[in-house]
Amino acid sequence: MASEISQLINEVRQFSEDRDWDQFHNPKDLAIALSIEASELLEVFLWKSPEDAKKDKIKEELADVINYALLIAGKCGLDVAEIVRDKMRQNAAKYPVEKAKGVATKYDCKLPTKFEQNCQRKLISSRPVTKV
């Protein structure tokens, strides 16, 4: 029995095959389309507070992103559940709970010390002013 993810991939591929669009769907162009759809998702939030974004538009654009992600996975013969779980294992090693819990900065980002902040301020204030 096919998983629900496999069924979804088949449905998205069937939609594309019915329209003879498969000829255009190589992984590169699908990745570009995914990026464009991700930008359309960003546009839903642009210049608004998150709670003011229209949920129908979020659903629509997120579905477009997922559809392209599923097409890429299908085209590349990837097992979606496997690659997502593999990546989660990598992320768990990269962001151990004891170091990452409640911290929004990247794992290798450290805040500058007071000494470093003072050095940066002095360096900036000692630069000659140049007019453009």
Ligand SMILES: [Mg+2]
């Ligand atoms: Mg869209």
